[in-house]
Amino acid sequence: MVAGGDVSMKIDELPRRSSLLPGNPSCQGCPHAIGLKALSVLENPVLIIPAGCTTIIAGIHPKAAFNVPVLHVPFASAAAVASGLAASYRKEGVEASIVVWMGDGAADIGFATLSGAAVRNEDIIVVVSDNEAYMNTGIQSSSTTSWKARTTTSPGGKSEEKKDLAAIMLMHRIPYAATASVGYLPDFINKLKRASEIDGFRFIHLHSPCPPGWRFDSSKTVEIARLAVKTGAWILWEYSGRFRITSPSKPYKDGSKRVPLEEYIKTQGRFKGLSEEDVEEIKSKIEEQWKFLLAFEEIFR
Amino acid sequence: MKHSEYLIAKPSKGSAGQTGLWRSFRPVYHVERCIRCLLCCFYCPEDVIEVHYHRFILFHYEYCKGCGICASICPEDAIEMVEEEE
Numbered sequence: 001m002v003a004g005g006d007v008s009m010k011i012d013e014l015p016r017r018s019s020l021l022p023g024n025p026s027c028q029g030c031p032h033a034i035g036l037k038a039l040s041v042l043e044n045p046v047l048i049i050p051a052g053c054t055t056i057i058a059g060i061h062p063k064a065a066f067n068v069p070v071l072h073v074p075f076a077s078a079a080a081v082a083s084g085l086a087a088s089y090r091k092e093g094v095e096a097s098i099v100v101w102m103g104d105g106a107a108d109i110g111f112a113t114l115s116g117a118a119v120r121n122e123d124i125i126v127v128v129s130d131n132e133a134y135m136n137t138g139i140q141s142s143s144t145t146s147w148k149a150r151t152t153t154s155p156g157g158k159s160e161e162k163k164d165l166a167a168i169m170l171m172h173r174i175p176y177a178a179t180a181s182v183g184y185l186p187d188f189i190n191k192l193k194r195a196s197e198i199d200g201f202r203f204i205h206l207h208s209p210c211p212p213g214w215r216f217d218s219s220k221t222v223e224i225a226r227l228a229v230k231t232g233a234w235i236l237w238e239y240s241g242r243f244r245i246t247s248p249s250k251p252y253k254d255g256s257k258r259v260p261l262e263e264y265i266k267t268q269g270r271f272k273g274l275s276e277e278d279v280e281e282i283k284s285k286i287e288e289q290w291k292f293l294l295a296f297e298e299i300f301r
Numbered sequence: 302m303k304h305s306e307y308l309i310a311k312p313s314k315g316s317a318g319q320t321g322l323w324r325s326f327r328p329v330y331h332v333e334r335c336i337r338c339l340l341c342c343f344y345c346p347e348d349v350i351e352v353h354y355h356r357f358i359l360f361h362y363e364y365c366k367g368c369g370i371c372a373s374i375c376p377e378d379a380i381e382m383v384e385e386e387e
């Protein structure tokens with residue numbers, strides 16, 4: 001059984017060979033490289049990738065690091081290109097899982113087409129692999145960067161709120177939305193699999209701690225992703241007709257079961273020098289987020 | 302080769318070269334401690350850990366970047382990160 005993962009799955013029953021080949025240009029300990037392994041659960045995936053680290057990871061011509069088809073697209077067009085591709089596949093009778101694999105920055109810049117595709121309930125899967133900044137261009141803040149995290153555009157700590165992208169996508173009344181984490185790959189794989197069995201617009205917000213961007217050692221990607229869940233700072237949920245907090249996060253509905261937030265914060269250079277008041281403020285923001293999601297669970301039973 | 306053929310990048314390992322050369326630390330496996338939980342294979346970002354004959358795991362050092370995730374995730378300390386010489 002998978003330690004700390006979804007207990008209903010045996011690890012040797014899960015797909016393991018990645019569609020991303022070894023020897024690609026991702027940094028040591030890259031969260032995108034871990035998350036991309038989950039795509040092997042999909043039938044005939046076709047990736048649409050707007051600018052970001054994954055563009056670079058995909059390889060340098062004439063070599064390609066993916067062994068699945070990849071379409072590189074400009075930022076703002078990602079979900080629109082996917083919509084067009086879905087329409088043409090439908091017309092031609094091509095069976096494929098169209099996956100937009102985008103960063104949080106791309107979700108900012110491409111939000112208009114993302115929202116449009118969700119409203120039209122296009123038959124695509126969108127995964128936002130969220131490393132909480134524009135990493136590829138040198139760690140600029142995005143709308144999902146955590147409050148008080150230091151980036152090159154927020155050297156004193158980000159002063160704006162973190163946007164809840166997954167909840168915003170859910171409110172488009174799409175058939176499937178979920179959050180996931182590279183620290184709980186079996187949970188992410190389960191969610192992708194369930195999403196692939198549904199028609200229409202499916203959205204997964206994947207939490208992806210980035211070693212150089214958050215300033216931690218490359219060996220800690222999975223550990224820190226798990227700490228985010230165990231401290232309650234990142235909450236795993238799924239909506240597919242009904243809303244539920246999913247198993248890795250379930251124990252932490254009870255605030256007293258959570259690991260102290262400091263354990264998560266102290267692992268990362270981006271939070272260096274936070275005051276006690278700031279940490280308390282973050283804790284109350286987390287508490288508020290739990291209240292919000294638990295209310296969702298009540299409403300969408 | 303047709304021009305259009307050349308324009309299409311082909312799936313290949315080592316698209317960034319021999320990434321094993323990036324390594325400062327090498328994962329070293331202690332078979333006697335291993336309980337074959339496969340967590341290391343599962344989470345290796347590079348996908349360079351393989352299981353052989355359901356018995357022991359094998360690292361493809363040509364591309365292993367030495368990130369250390371396998372060692373930090375192993376519940377039995379069966380993987381040790383050892384500094385590379387030169």
Ligand SMILES: Cc1ncc(C[n+]2csc(CCOP(=O)(O)OP(=O)(O)O)c2C)c(N)n1
Pocket residue numbers: 051052053054074075076102103104105106107131133134135136137142
């Ligand atoms: C239209 C346009 N504006 C700006 C850029 C420069 N650019 C390339 S990648 C990137 C950041 C992407 O950030 P994110 O989507 O979070 O992906 P990450 O690199 O963090 O994986 C930017 C701003 C671009 N390629 N195209």
Ligand code: SF4
Pocket residue numbers: 025026027028029030031032033053131135136210211212213
């Ligand atoms: S900067 Fe972060 S997300 Fe980008 S390739 Fe490196 S580890 Fe991956």
Ligand code: SF4
Pocket residue numbers: 334335336337338339340341342358374375376377378379380
């Ligand atoms: S994580 Fe450790 S115990 Fe599990 S298979 Fe790998 S080496 Fe063996």
Ligand code: SF4
Pocket residue numbers: 328344345346347348349350360364365366367368369370371372
């Ligand atoms: S050190 Fe990193 S790249 Fe090398 S085998 Fe371990 S997890 Fe994979």
Ligand SMILES: [Mg+2]
Pocket residue numbers: 103104105129130131132133134135
């Ligand atoms: Mg990003």
